[in-house]
Amino acid sequence: MFLTISRTLKAGFQNFYRNGSLSVAAVSILTLSLLIISIIIVLTITANLGLKYIQDKIDIRVYFKSDTEESKMINFRSEILKYKEVKSADIVSKDRALSEFKANNSNKPEILKAIEAVEENPLLASVNIKAVDPEKYDVIANSIENSAYKEDIASINYQQYKLVIDRFNSTIQTIRKTGIFLFILFSLIAILITFNVIRMTIFNHGTEIEIMRLVGASNNYIRLPFVFEGIIYGTVAACIAIILLIPMVKVVTPYIIGSAYVNVVQTGFTTYFVLIFLIQLLLGTLLGVISSLLAIRRYLKI
Amino acid sequence: MIEFINVKKTYGSGNLIATALENINFKIKKEEFVSFVGHSGAGKSTILKLIYAEEKPTSGEILFNGEDISKISSKQLPYHRRRIGTVFQDYKLLPKKTVYENVAFALEVSGYPSREIRESVPQILDIVGLSNKMGSYPHEISGGEQQRAAIARALVHRPALIIADEPTGNLDPISAWGIIQLLLKINKLGTTVVLATHDKDIVNNVKKRVITLDQGRVIRDHSKGRYAI
Ligand SMILES: Nc1ncnc2c1ncn2[C@@H]1O[C@H](COP(=O)(O)OP(=O)(O)O)[C@@H](O)[C@H]1O
Numbered sequence: 001m002f003l004t005i006s007r008t009l010k011a012g013f014q015n016f017y018r019n020g021s022l023s024v025a026a027v028s029i030l031t032l033s034l035l036i037i038s039i040i041i042v043l044t045i046t047a048n049l050g051l052k053y054i055q056d057k058i059d060i061r062v063y064f065k066s067d068t069e070e071s072k073m074i075n076f077r078s079e080i081l082k083y084k085e086v087k088s089a090d091i092v093s094k095d096r097a098l099s100e101f102k103a104n105n106s107n108k109p110e111i112l113k114a115i116e117a118v119e120e121n122p123l124l125a126s127v128n129i130k131a132v133d134p135e136k137y138d139v140i141a142n143s144i145e146n147s148a149y150k151e152d153i154a155s156i157n158y159q160q161y162k163l164v165i166d167r168f169n170s171t172i173q174t175i176r177k178t179g180i181f182l183f184i185l186f187s188l189i190a191i192l193i194t195f196n197v198i199r200m201t202i203f204n205h206g207t208e209i210e211i212m213r214l215v216g217a218s219n220n221y222i223r224l225p226f227v228f229e230g231i232i233y234g235t236v237a238a239c240i241a242i243i244l245l246i247p248m249v250k251v252v253t254p255y256i257i258g259s260a261y262v263n264v265v266q267t268g269f270t271t272y273f274v275l276i277f278l279i280q281l282l283l284g285t286l287l288g289v290i291s292s293l294l295a296i297r298r299y300l301k302i
Numbered sequence: 303m304i305e306f307i308n309v310k311k312t313y314g315s316g317n318l319i320a321t322a323l324e325n326i327n328f329k330i331k332k333e334e335f336v337s338f339v340g341h342s343g344a345g346k347s348t349i350l351k352l353i354y355a356e357e358k359p360t361s362g363e364i365l366f367n368g369e370d371i372s373k374i375s376s377k378q379l380p381y382h383r384r385r386i387g388t389v390f391q392d393y394k395l396l397p398k399k400t401v402y403e404n405v406a407f408a409l410e411v412s413g414y415p416s417r418e419i420r421e422s423v424p425q426i427l428d429i430v431g432l433s434n435k436m437g438s439y440p441h442e443i444s445g446g447e448q449q450r451a452a453i454a455r456a457l458v459h460r461p462a463l464i465i466a467d468e469p470t471g472n473l474d475p476i477s478a479w480g481i482i483q484l485l486l487k488i489n490k491l492g493t494t495v496v497l498a499t500h501d502k503d504i505v506n507n508v509k510k511r512v513i514t515l516d517q518g519r520v521i522r523d524h525s526k527g528r529y530a531i
């Protein structure tokens with residue numbers, strides 16, 4: 001058993017490097033289809049990390065009319081906190097709103113000048129509410145709109161975030177669908193090419209196979225070199241794909257998703273790389289084995 | 303050792319059916335030396351292929367040591383093949399392997415341990431008289447020597463039976479006779495030999511059992527046979 005494996009593995013490697021440019025073709029196309037699936041995985045992970053990042057920033061801001069007493073807001077807050085959908089609720093007073101606004105615009109002197117020109121603080125006090133689940137903002141907003149406080153509320157601000165999330169999600173969906181279509185397409189091409197390369201190997205080893213059969217080599221012994229050949233193509237392709245993927249992620253992601261999330265995304269990735277590599281390895285081997293089994297079934301008379 | 307009972311073999315199907323063998327009956331005992339003779343197309347190769355189970359009979363039974371090999375499974379086939387050594391007109395040596403490697407290949411692919419291979423191969427090459435050509439490639443040696451290398455490969459499993467299909471077909475008379483003497487020597491050492499040939503001089507000089515085939519039928523079976531068609 002061990003002898004069979006080691007000898008046929010060696011034969012598989014010989015097939016691999018004696019095939020020269022044919023091996024290169026098989027590996028390239030396998031690499032391409034692995035890269036496609038990896039990019040889909042990367043984008044999905046990126047999107048999910050980005051989404052989580054956005055979701056952490058999301059809240060509902062309930063702005064109160066400027067003449068509302070603070071005790072009312074405190075009541076409102078404690079009532080809101082009783083909803084099971086609500087994670088937290090913070091009161092932002094007019095003064096705090098102003099200082100936050102100034103801090104956010106510290107590099108825009110015209111805006112600062114404009115706000116200082118107004119004598120009274122023009123900003124409204126608000127209660128910032130975070131939901132347990134971003135899906136629940138609708139429910140929360142609705143119940144606030146119909147609460148006893150609606151007379152005191154100037155505006156409820158949450159809709160634009162929902163749009164952003166929806167757009168984010170639908171973009172991801174499109175990318176994923178096109179990606180999976182491309183992956184299947186390139187996988188089929190990869191299988192076809194690898195199949196033909198292995199078929200060539202089988203033809204080139206006609207005499208050898210004939211002799212093996214005549215001297216009583218087991219069927220597995222005859223088959224295995226070609227199976228290993230397929231596995232080698234897949235494994236080499238997976239290694240090349242991961243090597244190409246690392247710089248792609250490091251260099252390209254900042255341009256795609258904008259610098260705001262880069263840190264979040266890239267720290268997330270190092271942990272995912274091992275997983276991505278394992279998936280590539282698994283898929284690469286799978287594609288290689290499928291190709292070789294097809295070629296063996298069709299062209300290896302045993 | 304080998305028994306053919308009412309064996310019939312046809313090739314092709316439908317309108318293109320061709321009968322290669324019909325109503326074949328014979329027995330070959332252990333340690334016999336049997337020559338099948340006949341014109342080209344008489345069915346010699348087909349009989350040999352049936353013995354090493356490269357082909358299956360259309361009807362009839364083929365017993366090898368009492369077991370019917372016409373129904374052998376593809377899983378059992380390799381084990382059947384290891385009991386038989388095969389030699390052909392075109393030697394079937396691998397051009398990129400040396401004589402030693404060609405012989406060792408037969409053992410490697412059947413899963414023999416390396417130590418046993420290192421012991422057996424030189425012994426067999428000594429028997430066929432190629433000890434001094436172990437490191438040569440097939441194109442560097444004569445046709446007769448190539449055929450000896452092929453015989454060494456056939457023998458290295460120590461099979462009970464050697465099947466030789468026109469082994470001298472590509473050789474000059476002197477080399478041819480050398481190969482036949484080697485087969486006779488192997489037979490004397492206890493291996494059954496089944497030879498197919500249409501070389502009249504060889505058959506007449508061997509003076510062993512001759513089974514004559516004509517158009518797929520056995521027409522003569524003489525224990526000290528001569529070539530006569
Ligand atoms: N694979 C095959 N397909 C079709 N016909 C074949 C095949 N092999 C042999 N035959 C036919 O069977 C007959 C016997 O052939 P063969 O056994 O090779 O004869 P010999 O070896 O005596 O020359 C011939 O008529 C040949 O044409």
Ligand SMILES: [Mg+2]
Nearest residue numbers: 346347348467
């Ligand atoms: Mg013939």
